[in-house]
Amino acid sequence: MADVTDQAARPPAEPLSHRLASIRAARPDVGADTIEEIVRAVLTTMTGDLTAKETSLLTEVEELGRTIANAKSEIAALNVDEITGSHIPFATDELDAIVAHTASATNAILESCEMLDTAAELVTDAAAAKLQDATTRIYEACSFQDITGQRITKVVTTLKSIESKVAQIVATFGGRNPDLPLVMSAPQMAEDELLNGPQLPAHAMDQSDIDKLLASFD
Amino acid sequence: MAIDKSMNILIVDDYKTMLRIIRNLLKQIEFNNVEEASDGSDALIKLRAGNFGLVISDWNMAPMTGLQLLQEVRADTRLKATPFIMITAESKTENVVAAKQAGVSNYIVKPFNAETLRDKIEKVLGHG
Numbered sequence: 001m002a003d004v005t006d007q008a009a010r011p012p013a014e015p016l017s018h019r020l021a022s023i024r025a026a027r028p029d030v031g032a033d034t035i036e037e038i039v040r041a042v043l044t045t046m047t048g049d050l051t052a053k054e055t056s057l058l059t060e061v062e063e064l065g066r067t068i069a070n071a072k073s074e075i076a077a078l079n080v081d082e083i084t085g086s087h088i089p090f091a092t093d094e095l096d097a098i099v100a101h102t103a104s105a106t107n108a109i110l111e112s113c114e115m116l117d118t119a120a121e122l123v124t125d126a127a128a129a130k131l132q133d134a135t136t137r138i139y140e141a142c143s144f145q146d147i148t149g150q151r152i153t154k155v156v157t158t159l160k161s162i163e164s165k166v167a168q169i170v171a172t173f174g175g176r177n178p179d180l181p182l183v184m185s186a187p188q189m190a191e192d193e194l195l196n197g198p199q200l201p202a203h204a205m206d207q208s209d210i211d212k213l214l215a216s217f218d
Numbered sequence: 219m220a221i222d223k224s225m226n227i228l229i230v231d232d233y234k235t236m237l238r239i240i241r242n243l244l245k246q247i248e249f250n251n252v253e254e255a256s257d258g259s260d261a262l263i264k265l266r267a268g269n270f271g272l273v274i275s276d277w278n279m280a281p282m283t284g285l286q287l288l289q290e291v292r293a294d295t296r297l298k299a300t301p302f303i304m305i306t307a308e309s310k311t312e313n314v315v316a317a318k319q320a321g322v323s324n325y326i327v328k329p330f331n332a333e334t335l336r337d338k339i340e341k342v343l344g345h346g
Contacts, residue, residue: 106235114242136246136332139239143329146236150278150307191285194316195278198307198328205309207327207334213314214325 017067024172031172032068039065080170088163095152106145113138150197221343223248225271230254230261230287231305232279240274240305243332247339258282262290265297272339277306277313285320292321301342305330 023030039061050058113135120128120135198204205213227249229240237254244252253268255261257279265273273291277284284304291297304317307328314325323342326334 103235107238110235110238110242117242117245132246136243139242139246140329140331142239143236146231146233147307147329149233191283191316194285194308194310194313195283196308196310197278199309205311205314205327207330210309210314210325210327213311214318217318 020064020067028172032072036065036068039068075170080166084163084166088159092156092159095156099149099152102145102148106142109138109142113142147198154197221340222271224251225249226251226253226269227272227274228253228255228261228264228268228270230256230258230273230275230279230284232257232276236276240335243335246332247336249339258284258287258290261287265291265300266294270300272343273300273302274305275302277304277308277317285316288317288320288322303338303342305335 020035023035042061043058043065116131116135120131123131227244229237229244229252231237231240231254234256237256241252241254244250253264253270255264258275259282261273261275262282264270273287275284275287282290284306288302288304291300291302298321301323302321303324303326304322305326305328306313309327317325324338326338
């Protein structure tokens with residue numbers, strides 16, 4: 001009964017789902033189908049009387065097979081093609097439409113402001129100053145269109161990244177849809193890392209922070 | 219000595235709306251000779267063909283970014299002394315440091331106001 005003693009002294013087994021994840025992380029080139037094939041091959045060779053160790057191994061291998069089969073059926077149930085083929089393109093189209101509409105509205109506002117600036121030349125100096133002050137505030141506020149446009153572009157990029165990652169998971173576990181792009185992990189150029197667009201207010205430096213930083217170079 | 223408000227200013231941005239906003243704000247502070255470029259390479263062609271006293275440029279543009287434009291300007295014998303203000307939504311420390319190392323004259327973070335624009339222009343033209 002040496003096998004039983006060995007088993008009792010062993011640390012608790014890592015859950016199979018964790019082991020599977022580790023294997024996938026270490027060997028992303030090995031697909032789920034390959035693992036499943038190996039599991040089946042091992043099972044078919046295990047005949048006759050089994051030792052305690054072999055029984056334990058058999059149990060784990062069976063569980064591994066079930067984990068893979070469950071993962072495959074869960075992914076199939078997600079209707080991934082609908083997410084990548086319909087939901088994400090719809091969301092990105094909607095976001096593009098928001099950018100187009102806000103650009104159009106902003107240009108209409110700017111056109112009206114320019115008319116007010118022209119009209120300011122026809123009124124008294126005091127009235128002209130008031131008009132100019134108002135149009136200046138409007139011009140400043142209209143820069144929202146640039147900022148929101150950049151933020152929406154970041155969201156669209158994120159959605160496209162999710163789309164690629166989902167496609168990659170499907171390719172590994174559930175059979176790849178050949179129409180979907182795989183994630184490309186090409187190294188980024190140095191300046192690309194500097195192009196992040198607007199930061200969220202909690203993480204952004206304001207103009208006074210930037211002025212202090214610039215002054216530190218002098 | 220007063221600032222020469224008749225100087226030519228080149229504004230560079232790939233958002234037409236932003237060019238329009240900056241042009242109007244410059245007009246309100248009496249800079250009326252303003253030309254526009256839609257990206258760094260377009261700007262470089264205009265800078266080499268013209269005579270500009272100030273460049274106000276966005277950073278995030280394609281195919282040539284504002285940072286690459288700045289580097290080209292500073293490497294060009296005739297253009298290298300041209301004051302260059304970066305106006306951008308990129309507000310991380312590494313961006314400001316990279317721009318400063320490339321020779322930027324001043325840096326404005328979007329969204330900005332007319333007062334900031336006026337203040338930075340006066341500073342880079344030596345009156346701040």
